[in-house]
Amino acid sequence: MTSPSPARRITAHRFEVTYRMAGPLSEAEARARNIALEQTVELPDPVVMDAGIREHVIGRIERLEAIDEGSSRATISYAADTAGADLTQLLNVIFGNSSIQPGLRVEDVSLPEALLGRFAGPRFGTAGLRERLAVPQRPLLCTALKPMGLSAAELAELAYRFALGGIDVIKDDHGLADQAYAPFEERVGRCVDAVERANRETGLHAVYAPNVSAPGSATVARARLAARAGAGAALVMPGLVSFGTMAELAGDEAVSLPLLMHPAFLGSFVAHPGTGIAHGVLFGTFARLAGADATIFPNYGGRFAFDRDECLAIAEAARAPLGRLSPIVPTPGGGMVLARVPELLQLYGDDVMLLIGGDLYRNGPDVTANASRFRDLLAGRSVTAP
Amino acid sequence: MTSPSPARRITAHRFEVTYRMAGPLSEAEARARNIALEQTVELPDPVVMDAGIREHVIGRIERLEAIDEGSSRATISYAADTAGADLTQLLNVIFGNSSIQPGLRVEDVSLPEALLGRFAGPRFGTAGLRERLAVPQRPLLCTALKPMGLSAAELAELAYRFALGGIDVIKDDHGLADQAYAPFEERVGRCVDAVERANRETGLHAVYAPNVSAPGSATVARARLAARAGAGAALVMPGLVSFGTMAELAGDEAVSLPLLMHPAFLGSFVAHPGTGIAHGVLFGTFARLAGADATIFPNYGGRFAFDRDECLAIAEAARAPLGRLSPIVPTPGGGMVLARVPELLQLYGDDVMLLIGGDLYRNGPDVTANASRFRDLLAGRSVTAP
Numbered sequence: 011m012t013s014p015s016p017a018r019r020i021t022a023h024r025f026e027v028t029y030r031m032a033g034p035l036s037e038a039e040a041r042a043r044n045i046a047l048e049q050t051v052e053l054p055d056p057v058v059m060d061a062g063i064r065e066h067v068i069g070r071i072e073r074l075e076a077i078d079e080g081s082s083r084a085t086i087s088y089a090a091d092t093a094g095a096d097l098t099q100l101l102n103v104i105f106g107n108s109s110i111q112p113g114l115r116v117e118d119v120s121l122p123e124a125l126l127g128r129f130a131g132p133r134f135g136t137a138g139l140r141e142r143l144a145v146p147q148r149p150l151l152c153t154a155l156k157p158m159g160l161s162a163a164e165l166a167e168l169a170y171r172f173a174l175g176g177i178d179v180i181k182d183d184h185g186l187a188d189q190a191y192a193p194f195e196e197r198v199g200r201c202v203d204a205v206e207r208a209n210r211e212t213g214l215h216a217v218y219a220p221n222v223s224a225p226g227s228a229t230v231a232r233a234r235l236a237a238r239a240g241a242g243a244a245l246v247m248p249g250l251v252s253f254g255t256m257a258e259l260a261g262d263e264a265v266s267l268p269l270l271m272h273p274a275f276l277g278s279f280v281a282h283p284g285t286g287i288a289h290g291v292l293f294g295t296f297a298r299l300a301g302a303d304a305t306i307f308p309n310y311g312g313r314f315a316f317d318r319d320e321c322l323a324i325a326e327a328a329r330a331p332l333g334r335l336s337p338i339v340p341t342p343g344g345g346m347v348l349a350r351v352p353e354l355l356q357l358y359g360d361d362v363m364l365l366i367g368g369d370l371y372r373n374g375p376d377v378t379a380n381a382s383r384f385r386d387l388l389a390g391r392s393v394t395a396p
Numbered sequence: 397m398t399s400p401s402p403a404r405r406i407t408a409h410r411f412e413v414t415y416r417m418a419g420p421l422s423e424a425e426a427r428a429r430n431i432a433l434e435q436t437v438e439l440p441d442p443v444v445m446d447a448g449i450r451e452h453v454i455g456r457i458e459r460l461e462a463i464d465e466g467s468s469r470a471t472i473s474y475a476a477d478t479a480g481a482d483l484t485q486l487l488n489v490i491f492g493n494s495s496i497q498p499g500l501r502v503e504d505v506s507l508p509e510a511l512l513g514r515f516a517g518p519r520f521g522t523a524g525l526r527e528r529l530a531v532p533q534r535p536l537l538c539t540a541l542k543p544m545g546l547s548a549a550e551l552a553e554l555a556y557r558f559a560l561g562g563i564d565v566i567k568d569d570h571g572l573a574d575q576a577y578a579p580f581e582e583r584v585g586r587c588v589d590a591v592e593r594a595n596r597e598t599g600l601h602a603v604y605a606p607n608v609s610a611p612g613s614a615t616v617a618r619a620r621l622a623a624r625a626g627a628g629a630a631l632v633m634p635g636l637v638s639f640g641t642m643a644e645l646a647g648d649e650a651v652s653l654p655l656l657m658h659p660a661f662l663g664s665f666v667a668h669p670g671t672g673i674a675h676g677v678l679f680g681t682f683a684r685l686a687g688a689d690a691t692i693f694p695n696y697g698g699r700f701a702f703d704r705d706e707c708l709a710i711a712e713a714a715r716a717p718l719g720r721l722s723p724i725v726p727t728p729g730g731g732m733v734l735a736r737v738p739e740l741l742q743l744y745g746d747d748v749m750l751l752i753g754g755d756l757y758r759n760g761p762d763v764t765a766n767a768s769r770f771r772d773l774l775a776g777r778s779v780t781a782p
Contacts, residue, residue, distance in 0.1 A: 054754055158438075258612030
């Protein structure tokens with residue numbers, strides 16, 4: 011071997027990942043040791059590694075505790091050097107190969123300022139999104155253009171009517187891509203125009219948020235096109251385009267749009283309590299690391315299976331201190347109805363965006379009246395003009 | 397609404413997805429109907445949709461059957477138009493929002509030639525990879541450079557020794573990214589040189605496959621850099637960089653390298669039998685749609701939890717007819733040892749790549765002897781010169 015360096019340490023910074031592991035405490039140390047190896051050196055045998063690697067590269071078990079008779083919790087620290095300044099590699103160290111291990115879940119992630127400082131995070135965050143919408147305080151309102159199959163002109167007409175009714179963010183349904191029904195470029199142009207026309211009539215500052223998710227660098231290309239066309243935000247599905255690509259969008263000067271993260275294709279990470287990634291980590295911490303400005307998730311009691319505590323964990327992770335990374339806007343949706351707005355406001359408070367799609371379509375395609383009812387439900391919530 | 401088109405049909409092609417659903421057959425039709433709506437129009441109420449959308453855009457239930465008392469199977473067909481020519485959107489229709497539904501698994505996907513023809517798939521496939529390695533028939537041998545923490549010079553020395561011992565594909569451990577220990581560009585240059593030096597001595601055609609996975613378009617940039625530097629293949633983790641980005645690499649003329657797909661961060665999709673995506677679909681069909689030429693998966697009986705049938709399902713999906721998309725090389729790994737090579741050859745046959753990492757490091761850093769033993773285990777398997 012050529013000149014092995016005795017110390018494999020570049021910086022002293024470490025980050026911590028807390029895993030929930032199937033198995034009793036008596037087995038926890040062996041299991042945690044395997045994870046610490048798997049996520050770093052991928053070699054079982056320390057005799058093949060020099061002292062610097064053993065000391066600085068292999069994950070270090072910081073704490074072990076029993077959760078109950080059948081499961082335990084391990085906190086493992088990793089050298090920040092194992093991730094470098096690379097979000098993809100950070101996620102890889104946290105849960106790359108270990109995602110394939112049975113009975114293992116990422117419960118929590120704790121990142122030091124020195125590591126957080128390597129990620130730009132949200133370009134806008136809650137404050138920046140509020141500024142763009144000219145809504146300093148009240149809860150934000152969001153809806154979705156649908157169904158797939160409408161023409162670009164028809165979707166634009168819906169966008170106009172929603173904006174007229176006072177919705178702040180009018181996003182594409184996440185299934186709208188670049189299909190022949192309503193091609194991306196035509197749809198963006200028409201919907202931007204429609205929302206601007208409504209804004210001139212209302213004096214409000216609604217924005218249109220097209221879904222820019224596409225294969226590979228086509229995501230960036232669509233987002234830039236949307237920005238040039240005058241879109242006010244963009245919808246991104248990191249489950250399909252990757253967290254790294256979302257981070258690239260967030261940092262792209264030619265995009266410079268608030269990003270709404272959509273949870274499509276991420277459901278398997280939260281399908282079982284003993285595997286995957288905790289709701290708050292995935293939809294809160296990772297969302298912010300990757301530059302989302304709002305995080306859409308299916309609220310409890312809708313068409314999906316998240317419970318109230320899981321939803322609150324997302325909201326908390328979206329707003330909690332995270333180095334200098336801005337807080338972002340929790341955006342519960344997924345089958346929400348107008349009748350539940352008071353309950354949602356009670357639960358989430360004012361720094362929230364409420365996403366109601368289908369329920370605003372109840373009485374046919376003239377959605378303005380339903381949008382206005384949605385808006386009226388904010389009465390008394392520090393509503394700003396008009 | 398502006399001039400709704402009476403028929404929302406662009407082409408007549410449809411593709412089918414078979415879902416396993418929790419719940420008895422008596423509930424299956426209602427459940428399947430909800431999936432068919434969720435994955436397309438995301439509206440519960442057909443009164444808001446015109447006849448063309450109801451007829452052509454909403455998923456159609458093709459078959460329902462009981463699996464057992466507590467689960468059933470639904471095959472739903474979707475118009476190919478819902479995906480367009482966009483891999484990201486195809487995956488979104490198959491399992492975007494439905495990934496968030498409880499107790500739902502993608503068991504099978506059946507794509508018509510007309511839809512398959514929109515995807516280029518693997519650039520090399522099994523035959524192209526064999527040609528590049530000058531190994532027409534016998535099983536291929538793969539190993540990994542590790543541990544993280546070594547310098548680029550040290551990793552290159554290992555690459556040289558593995559190539560000297562007769563390994564065909566010497567890949568980066570999936571945890572090697574662009575860390576300060578062994579920066580990407582330096583590592584690629586040194587490892588390419590080392591493998592070429594060994595090839596001159598052996599007369600063989602070993603290749604070095606760096607891990608090019610990185611945030612956003614940095615993946616393409618690293619792959620192009622690798623290609624310019626003379627790498628013979630590349631390692632990609634679509635769980636972290638997305639299937640769409642892997643497809644972009646496969647189609648990029650400035651890359652033009654065989655792609656080894658690595659399963660990191662994909663484990664949650666296969667962690668439970670009643671949720672996620674079936675092994676063969678994820679690591680076989682999706683791998684090929686997205687242009688992988690070899691698909692790495694953890695073999696049964698190693699450090700991970702796949703069972704024998706799941707591994708065989710991956711191998712079958714890697715090789716089965718799929719329109720004009722080439723078959724690709726199943727690459728079992730994940731804690732395999734030399735002692736199991738005969739069993740693996742018996743199970744997978746000759747069109748396989750065997751990935752053994754840690755076990756080749758057993759006797760310290762001079763890995764050539766272990767690599768030669770690995771190679772010798774192919775004796776009698778239509779081994780080509782020398």
